Amino acid sequence: MNIRTALDTAKIEKIDAExxxxxxxxxxxxxxxAYPERExxxxxxxxxxxxxxxxxxxxxxxxxxxxxxxxxxxxxxxPDVLIPRADTELLVEMALExxxxxxxxxxxxxxxxxxxxxxxxxxxRPSCTIVATDNSAEALQIAKLNAKHLQIxxxxxxxxxxxxxxxxxxNQPYDIIVSNPPYVANFDPHLEQGDLRFEPNQALVAGMEGxxxxxxxxxxxxxFLVPQGQLLVEHGYNQEKLVAKxxxxxxxxEIVCYSDLSxxxxxxxxxx
Ligand SMILES: C[S@@+](CC[C@H](N)C(=O)[O-])C[C@H]1O[C@@H](n2cnc3c(N)ncnc32)[C@H](O)[C@@H]1O
Numbered sequence: 498m499n500i501r502t503a504l505d506t507a508k509i510e511k512i513d514a515e516x517x518x519x520x521x522x523x524x525x526x527x528x529x530x531a532y533p534e535r536e537x538x539x540x541x542x543x544x545x546x547x548x549x550x551x552x553x554x555x556x557x558x559x560x561x562x563x564x565x566x567x568x569x570x571x572x573x574x575x576p577d578v579l580i581p582r583a584d585t586e587l588l589v590e591m592a593l594e595x596x597x598x599x600x601x602x603x604x605x606x607x608x609x610x611x612x613x614x615x616x617x618x619x620x621x622r623p624s625c626t627i628v629a630t631d632n633s634a635e636a637l638q639i640a641k642l643n644a645k646h647l648q649i650x651x652x653x654x655x656x657x658x659x660x661x662x663x664x665x666x667x668n669q670p671y672d673i674i675v676s677n678p679p680y681v682a683n684f685d686p687h688l689e690q691g692d693l694r695f696e697p698n699q700a701l702v703a704g705m706e707g708x709x710x711x712x713x714x715x716x717x718x719x720x721f722l723v724p725q726g727q728l729l730v731e732h733g734y735n736q737e738k739l740v741a742k743x744x745x746x747x748x749x750x751e752i753v754c755y756s757d758l759s760x761x762x763x764x765x766x767x768x769x
Contacts, residue, residue, distance in 0.1 A: 498536070498537050498542045499534050499535060499536050500522075503545055504529075506549075509552050513558050514549070517545060517561065520548070520562050521537075548561050555691070556695055557580055559692075560580070560695060563575065565580050567583075567585070567586070568620070570620060571646075573642055574611050574639065575635075578633075578639050578640075579696050579701070580611075581613035584761075585614060585731055586617075587757050587764050588614055588731045589621075591729055592614075592618055592729050593622070595673060595727055596673060599624060600625075601625060601626070603626055603670070603673075604628070604672065604674075604675065605627075605628050605663075605671040605673070606618070606628070606674075606676065607630050607674065608632075608679070609637070610636050610639075610640065610677075610700060611636070612639070612640030612641075612652070615627045615629035615640070616629075616640075618675070619651050619652045620647065620649055627652045628654075628663070628667050629652050630656070632662070633697070633700075636700075637656055640654060659710070660717050660721060663721070668721075670722055670726065672722075672723055673727050674714075675728075676714050676728075678731075679699065679701050679703040679707070679710050680703055680710065680731070680733045680736060681701045681702050681733070682702075682703075707733055708740075711730060711740060712743055715728065715740070715744055715747050718769075719747055724769065727766055728766065728767055729766040731763060731764050732763070732764075732765060737762040740754070740765045747767075749767030750769075751766075751768040752765065752766070753765065
């Protein structure tokens, strides 16, 4: 089997087939296109056909490759973590707007998963200290691996249920808290579709309205923020009003909701 036949055999999107083949052959996509006559070895063919079959059954391409780009950084991913979404770059962008570039601020990322948000912010603000938490030990392992792989040294990791993860020095108030928590409602039909079928349930689902974790984070955040500190959370497209109400009830001012590039309400921020 050569590259051309391999691509013709694949009954999946062309870009996915090229990515899988590049992965198996350990070369770039340009090389795949430039040398269609290149023959695959027996091992390469077997590996490619196995990955192909898994893709046909719906496994996310990021899990098959073990990598996903976020904020132009290469993240290692596994089925223990949510695959970082391009939409979440808005949370990073809005957080960076409020973090002065030279000040040594304290930033908290709750529910860090692969470490995407914490490490993206850390890469842009080397003088800040970022604390990244998760209650999944497996997810935290991946986040630590990413810090090492990306050679980012200003992130500390803590395991535990939301703010309970903070003890000792990590209990000191933060200038900024960010979070992309689970916000999908139980039994939401989207959970049975696409990549979501393969992602950890505990990274996605948060009660009947998807608001349980957002409620917990917003209600408790003021105790962990400095005066004038800010909380920024990502939420679902239909949760803008509920989230704004939670911010108000928790005593936040200057509550603003930002929409993503498709015009969908995505991130809300508030100041204590
Ligand atoms: C939607 S994922 C976001 C992951 C990552 N921040 C991102 O944006 O790609 C939510 C994360 O929150 C974590 N999580 C869920 N419940 C939690 C809890 N009670 N305490 C801490 N982390 C929790 C999950 O393990 C998951 O990693």
